[in-house]
Amino acid sequence: MQFLDETNSLDPDADSSGDDSEAEDRGRLTDIESIPLPQDDPDLCKIRETKARGCSCKSMCISLFSDDVLNNHILNMREMSKEEKDMYIMGSLVESNKETTKRGKKRRRSRQTYMFSGERVCKKTFMLSFDIGKHFLQNIITHMNTQGVTPRKQGNIGKKPSHSLKYEDIRLVVQFISNFADEFGLPQPAALRGRDDVPPIYIPSDMTKKDIHGKYIESCPNDRHVHYSTFCNIWNQCLPHIRIAKPRDDVCATCEKLRKCILDAVSEEDKLEAARKMQDHITHAQTERKVYNECVKKSRETYHLQDKFVHYTFDFSQNVCIPHHARQMGPLYFQTLRKVHIFGVRSDGEPKQLNFLINENETIGPDGANVHGPDSVISMLDWALENHHSGETSCTIHADNCCGQNKNQYVLGYFMWRVMTKQHHRIEYKMQVPGHARCLIDGGFALIKKLYRRCDCDGIGQLEDVVNKSSSTNTAVRYPAWQWRSWKPYLSQFFKAVKGIRQYQHFSFNSDEPGIVSAQKTSGGIVEKIAILKDQEFSFDEIRRPAVLPASGLSESRLRYLFSHARPYVRPAFQEETCPDPSEVLN
Incomplete structure (x- = not known):
């Protein structure tokens, strides 16, 4: 490349001082700035721009490496995972000072030696070649000084934030829903659904989970409560057998009458008596349900046997x-x-x-x-x-x-x-x-x-x-x-x-x-x-x-009704079968 041919290769450890050397550097930079930079590759553009302006060290260590070497190394760094990149950078840093100063005091600041491709480079060249920034490098150095060469971990790992859901919050939600179902719900015997034996409890269909969540907020102490979405998730995971009744559910007439008796009971004795009848009815239904389930199970197990x-x-x-x-x-x-x-x-x-x-x-x-x-x-x-x-x-x-x-x-x-x-x-x-x-x-x-x-x-x-x-x-x-x-x-x-x-x-x-x-x-x-x-x-x-x-x-009136009202909507191939002509059938 043209600007590298015109640049003198310098030893990174050599010193250059004096007005003559500064004048030569300014003249060289003036010539390089006149070279057009590529616009298609931003990484290559950044590398050439850094070379043109210098790497801030007297040795111009960045000129030791070609553009392709730096660009390929940057691309390789981006393909690494976070842990691989951290460990690779730590391996390229070498602590170059002792633990104590010349006066025997503990050294507070550490000095690092930056290495790239076996060469000692400056901090700016190191950050460019490893595709990192100033704060990233400082965090790596701080971690090495405190933890050593070990993988870095996020600081909140293993810790719960102050606003996280606690066990006591979940317990209060489960307890509230259970108490609400005991007071307003209608228990049912477990149906043969192949899932579990927990009998479902139906809450009246005029109530919604949003309404129940509002009652839960009113009952919460210290204004600490879970939001509606969390409330529904806890309900679905911990109490799936408690459900909002749907209008199409075929409920038992006896259960419905007893439930209304419980709701309308004035005295405690009336409520206990209605609750006892409700419990006896549910127990009876569960017993008969168990008989049916045992019959089905026994018939499946013995069907291929002689007896x-x-x-x-x-x-x-x-x-x-x-x-x-x-x-x-x-x-x-x-x-x-x-x-x-x-x-x-x-x-x-x-x-x-x-x-x-x-x-x-x-x-x-x-x-x-x-x-x-x-x-x-x-x-x-x-x-x-x-x-x-x-x-x-x-x-x-x-x-x-x-x-x-x-x-x-x-x-x-x-x-x-x-x-x-x-x-x-x-x-x-x-x-x-x-x-x-x-x-x-x-x-x-x-x-x-x-x-x-x-x-x-x-x-x-x-x-x-x-x-x-x-x-x-x-x-x-x-x-x-x-x-x-x-x-x-x-x-x-x-x-x-x-x-x-x-x-x-x-x-x-x-x-x-x-x-x-x-x-x-x-x-x-x-x-x-x-x-x-x-x-x-x-x-x-x-x-x-x-x-x-x-x-x-079919009667004559019914035949005429189907012929006049339903036949127009039947496919022609099925009209005589489904909606025949009354005159032909009756004759």
Whole structure:
């Protein structure tokens, strides 16, 4: 390079003094300043500018190194991590003085020797080549004098700032939320969600976490409190079972009445009495929930064994409508579309869930009527037990605690008919507390609804595909795979009603005791023997099912309504199936 060729290489340790040498330096700098500096590389520009103005030492040590050497070294320094850069700089510093002065006193200031590429350089050249500033270098020197050649650590490591969250703050938040839930919350028995056994507690839906945080601030002593975001994080991490109730949550009517009694109680005795009833109700629900969980667990563990424990669950889902589209058209929201009822029977040990799809024209009564009656329930349940059994002689069945649908003399008579005709040796029929009857079959329904919302269903065949695709355990069953039968008049010939049937939760049927039902009000309670056979000497000679009932179809008014209001929104390929022309159907 031109300005390096014109520069005399000097020894860094040599001294130069006098007016002649100063005049020569000024003349040399004047010549160098006239050389144009590069503008494309700021590092190279800085190096050449420093060389042009000098490095502040008499030896001009910066001229010992070429621009490429300095520039490459700067780039290498930038590629190092912070710890590597610190240790490398410490290794390039050499303390050049003794610990005491000539007078024997302790030296207060230290003098460093700066080394670069084996050469002794000045402080300015050292900072340029190592790409550091004045304060960075001074901190490195101070650290070496106090700590030695060791990695530097940030001063706050291992220390907590004064405004950090303390254990006492977290404890107060958890204690406040727990006390608030005890006073205003509605406890529930733990549902089978596969996560934990902590029963959830629902806080009334008219309250928000922001409102509860405001009450927390008012109760805090010394005005020390956590902010809203921290309050929510502590709530979610420490008390996830305490939740704000949602309007769609299906709460227990008894729990809701007792909760209102607690809130409206005036005297302490009234509040304690209502709280005691609430606790007894929750304990009862938890006990029945535990029975259900044990049945499910046992059926899964023993399903592949020879002496298996078979557990069934049956229930109705909320009906769905066709046509249904993922992008639903506005006018359909105000129409009464074609309803499809879903009845499920689940074998929890297998696991497998049969979902009976009952179109509106396939029910016993006209226009979808009588689908929840004893004839309908027993007909589908009988078909499932007859065609999808696992060869068991004994089974346990759980059902929703609904008197008009599941808990009546006809369903009890049907189970007694099965054991008296030797189709089963023993059947246990159990029910949970109303309002606390969540079970696995509801999970199967939820998977169907989840996929149903995202799919287009213009016909019953498309809905069948949705059910089959929703889960590997879900299977759709369409009418007329089964037949409706007149079970109600048939069973009423032989069996009578159980007095006070609402108070019983568990029923047992055994072929060794024909006509006798063993009933219990609670799990583990007193067993009561109840005779439901009208003639105790009667016995069934053969397995004979009642007469078949035909489907009633749709009325003329319903056909005309679907044709005029729903047919325009159905795809042409499914219009005749979903919304047929009344003139063609009636003729």
